[in-house]
Amino acid sequence: MKLFKPFNLDSFLGEAYILGASKVTATDSDYIHIIETNDGITWAPNPQPYSCVVASPKKESKLKGLKSFIAYQLTPSLNNIQVSRRYKHFDWLHERLVEKFCIIPIPPLPDKQISGRYEEQFIERRRLQLQSFVSRVSNHPILSRSDVWLHFLTCTDAKRWKSGKRKAEKDEVIGAAIFSVVQVPEKALDPLQLDSQTEAFGRFVQSFDTAVRTMQSNFAEQVKRQQGPYKRDYQRIGQSFRTLSTAMELLETAPLTRALAHTADTYDQIALLCEDQPRLDFEPMGDLLHDYRGLLASFPDIITVHKGALQKRRELERSATEGKTESNVVIRAQQRTDVVSYTLLAEMSYFHQERVRDYNAAAKIFLQEQIAYYQKIVDHLQSTLSQYKDV
Amino acid sequence: MKLFKPFNLDSFLGEAYILGASKVTATDSDYIHIIETNDGITWAPNPQPYSCVVASPKKESKLKGLKSFIAYQLTPSLNNIQVSRRYKHFDWLHERLVEKFCIIPIPPLPDKQISGRYEEQFIERRRLQLQSFVSRVSNHPILSRSDVWLHFLTCTDAKRWKSGKRKAEKDEVIGAAIFSVVQVPEKALDPLQLDSQTEAFGRFVQSFDTAVRTMQSNFAEQVKRQQGPYKRDYQRIGQSFRTLSTAMELLETAPLTRALAHTADTYDQIALLCEDQPRLDFEPMGDLLHDYRGLLASFPDIITVHKGALQKRRELERSATEGKTESNVVIRAQQRTDVVSYTLLAEMSYFHQERVRDYNAAAKIFLQEQIAYYQKIVDHLQSTLSQYKDV
The missing domain is CATH 1.20.1270.60 (Arfaptin homology (AH) domain/BAR domain)
Structure with a gap:
């Protein structure tokens, strides 16, 4: 199980954020809104809610068959364009989300399993588990709108995929810095x-x-x-x-x-x-x-x-x-x-x-x-x- | 489980019966009839078939409460008169039947059980097991008509009970001698x-x-x-x-x-x-x-x-x-x-x-x-x- 990366409270949050010393450059899409409704204090809902289907895991290979792996096909209702993602891509994404959203529990990925990776029943169950992960992120008002997630969900071009990854890895609005982009009620x-x-x-x-x-x-x-x-x-x-x-x-x-x-x-x-x-x-x-x-x-x-x-x-x-x-x-x-x-x-x-x-x-x-x-x-x-x- | 008493073949059957040397005095009620029907060779059916209900096991005691035991109430449809019998009476009867009918498998009694003899569930299950024994004997064309069984099933008088027991214990038509009273088709x-x-x-x-x-x-x-x-x-x-x-x-x-x-x-x-x-x-x-x-x-x-x-x-x-x-x-x-x-x-x-x-x-x-x-x-x-x- 992916555990939450410990968040260094004293050195970062205590000093930098509360004292207002931390400065980040944020873009519009970084901003996170919290509102008060009849149900209490909630995340502002995603104005464009969507879902995503994880389907037909396929065994693929590269290096002339030397390496084989399972690729899952993701189709978000956002654009209905299918993308193919491997477990290692999910793993990379998960790391980014954990790093960025220290204030939101990130849904865990299915456990890694080495033996019997290609058995039909195992693959189908893993598909269901990944579907659950994808649905949880897609449903979350904040996670579902994050750049890194949308990149993972929609990028079909190999070149753009690499540059998007580099950009996400360099993201500064991570950890306690996220608080700088949170917009809360006046009260x-x-x-x-x-x-x-x-x-x-x-x-x-x-x-x-x-x-x-x-x-x-x-x-x-x-x-x-x-x-x-x-x-x-x-x-x-x-x-x-x-x-x-x-x-x-x-x-x-x-x-x-x-x-x-x-x-x-x-x-x-x-x-x-x-x-x-x-x-x-x-x-x-x-x-x-x-x-x-x-x-x-x-x-x-x-x-x-x-x-x-x-x-x-x-x-x-x-x-x-x-x-x-x-x-x-x-x-x-x-x-x-x-x-x-x-x-x-x-x-x-x-x-x-x-x-x-x-x-x-x-x-x-x-x-x-x-x-x-x-x-x-x-x-x-x-x-x-x-x-x-x-x- | 009550096992069948071994039958000494050589000394008794081989010599006495087959050679015609064994002589027994039999009464009319001793005779056993075998007939041939469309279904093959069978026992002549009991002309007066009956059933018997084993009911309401009661805890009774004697010797001013020093000894307690369970008595089962048997009601044969023959006369609808209830008799009270203990396990040890069943045991005595079973011995007589095994001794007498060497040619018929006698239904076994329930296993003896020492611990928990008076638990409600045990008593009820034993009642069912005794009901099964009684039904099997009552249904059997030959066993159901035997003197010792009818004595067990109908005797209500203490004195007659004792004399009937003595008579049964002295029965000569037992073991291989039973063959002397079997009437078979000519063929x-x-x-x-x-x-x-x-x-x-x-x-x-x-x-x-x-x-x-x-x-x-x-x-x-x-x-x-x-x-x-x-x-x-x-x-x-x-x-x-x-x-x-x-x-x-x-x-x-x-x-x-x-x-x-x-x-x-x-x-x-x-x-x-x-x-x-x-x-x-x-x-x-x-x-x-x-x-x-x-x-x-x-x-x-x-x-x-x-x-x-x-x-x-x-x-x-x-x-x-x-x-x-x-x-x-x-x-x-x-x-x-x-x-x-x-x-x-x-x-x-x-x-x-x-x-x-x-x-x-x-x-x-x-x-x-x-x-x-x-x-x-x-x-x-x-x-x-x-x-x-x-x-």
């Missing part, structure tokens, strides 16, 4: 209220993270159980009926021996259902949990950044009452810490909205697939039962 | 055809026995799996949802947190269903298998008795061609081995008829209960799914 925030709000959020993040880990390990265990012991158990029930049918067939092929053989086949089919089923219920939920582990792993650092800003502000306020700091310095520092707080509040609000949507949808899909699974077992058994005649 | 049997028929039956008994053992151990294992690991797995899925709900409840009690808690409850309920389910499907099938292991265990001895009789007959036939044995001795021996063969054929035919009926019914019940189980899971999950609102 000053209440530091006491903020303290209790962010503290509650910190506690929530911690127990949510524990819950996600618990569920992730339980669900991964369940996948193994179904593909191993459960499958074998169903096969063993099938084997019982088959042995019985074979023994009875020594005497005659009667309706009973045929029905018993049919029952054996049915349990073998159920064993295969059971083995395949996790692909439809436990694994998709596992992918969501993987995303959330990545997202949640970023928050402690973000909360620390925010705490550090508030602490610096308090130091300056104390220093001002002692006459050691000028009041206009304090006022500017207060405005700047409010920017930090506004970004945290906006991202908290976005995170909650996504969390409810994601878990609601995931639980529904999980239950629907579980229902379909048990229903299939019922149907198989029903049709087997009808093989037994009245004797 | 002589073809020894060559018998050989191939009984050999095929022997092979069938062997592989049926293996199938029953395989199924019995597989099903017993499945019971343990469902009451242990499966149950815990469902609980673990429940726990995953509960932890998630609890974490989210730190922020708000929203429809999602309630739906997640409901999902947790549902998987806990499924865990309990899973634990209880074997009582309805795997255990009843296990009881049938227990019965058949007992029945099948008797056949090898019965087949050996039959083989021994045919061998003795061949010896006499050879000896007659050499002029060492008189032809009327051979003719009588041939008639007597035919009696042995007729009993085997009658019981083989009865056994097959019961086998098809039993396994057909048991497989149907098993499948019906499996369907009901998976259907209950579907219903639980359906009602949980309806707790999730559109976000």
Whole structure:
């Protein structure tokens, strides 16, 4: 899992930004807007929302077949022009996003996997995981509009691709510098209220993270159980009926021996259902949990950044009452810490909205697939039962 | 399990019966009739068929409460008069039946169990097992008419009970002597055809026995799996949802947190269903298998008795061609081995008829209960799914 790059609070944020010493040159597209609505403080929505489909992973090769790799085809609804991207391109992009948006948890990429990279099922699952990453970035009001992301999503020309990469790697509006381009409402925030709000959020993040880990390990265990012991158990029930049918067939092929053989086949089919089923219920939920582990792993650092800003502000306020700091310095520092707080509040609000949507949808899909699974077992058994005649 | 008492072939059957030296005094009720119908050679059916219900096991005590035991209430449709019998009475009866009917596999009693003898579930399961024993004896054309069985089934008077027991224990028409009271059709049997028929039956008994053992151990294992690991797995899925709900409840009690808690409850309920389910499907099938292991265990001895009789007959036939044995001795021996063969054929035919009926019914019940189980899971999950609102 891609973890959040630690953000050096003291040397950079504390000194440079809060004290107003950091200077960056920003273009219009760099600016980030935070607004207050009936739902509270949120990111300004993307005026041109779009989606992107990740499709048909293809095995490609270069250097005359010496190197082979999987390329995924991305088609954004922005322009409907397909681009081909490899895992290493995603990896490069992810690094840029983490570097640039220290205040936003970047959705994690799927785990790297070396062995069995070209197996069909693995490739399809990775496609789904990349689709999830791409959808999360495309849906995010800020990430979806960033230059580096749009470059990744739309560039089809090899030359422009290279120059765009170089430009992104030289981007100065990264790390704490991002705060310089954040536009927030005029209203000053209440530091006491903020303290209790962010503290509650910190506690929530911690127990949510524990819950996600618990569920992730339980669900991964369940996948193994179904593909191993459960499958074998169903096969063993099938084997019982088959042995019985074979023994009875020594005497005659009667309706009973045929029905018993049919029952054996049915349990073998159920064993295969059971083995395949996790692909439809436990694994998709596992992918969501993987995303959330990545997202949640970023928050402690973000909360620390925010705490550090508030602490610096308090130091300056104390220093001002002692006459050691000028009041206009304090006022500017207060405005700047409010920017930090506004970004945290906006991202908290976005995170909650996504969390409810994601878990609601995931639980529904999980239950629907579980229902379909048990229903299939019922149907198989029903049709087997009808093989037994009245004797 | 009660095993069949070995039958001493050489000293008793070989000498006494086949040579016509054994003399028994039999009453009318002792006689056993074998007939030939369109279905082949069978026991003459019981002209007064009846059934018997084993009900309401009661904990009783004697010696001022020093000794306590479970008494089962038997009500035969013969007279609708209830009798009370303990396991030790069944055990005594079983010994008598095994002793008397060396040619008929006596249905086994449930296994003795020392610990937990008074647990409700154990008592109920034992009642079902005894019901099965009683039904098998009551249905059997020969066993159902025997004096000792009818005494067990109908005697309500303590004094008559004791004298009846003494009489049964002194019964002379036991072991190979039973052949003296078997009335068979006139038609002589073809020894060559018998050989191939009984050999095929022997092979069938062997592989049926293996199938029953395989199924019995597989099903017993499945019971343990469902009451242990499966149950815990469902609980673990429940726990995953509960932890998630609890974490989210730190922020708000929203429809999602309630739906997640409901999902947790549902998987806990499924865990309990899973634990209880074997009582309805795997255990009843296990009881049938227990019965058949007992029945099948008797056949090898019965087949050996039959083989021994045919061998003795061949010896006499050879000896007659050499002029060492008189032809009327051979003719009588041939008639007597035919009696042995007729009993085997009658019981083989009865056994097959019961086998098809039993396994057909048991497989149907098993499948019906499996369907009901998976259907209950579907219903639980359906009602949980309806707790999730559109976000």
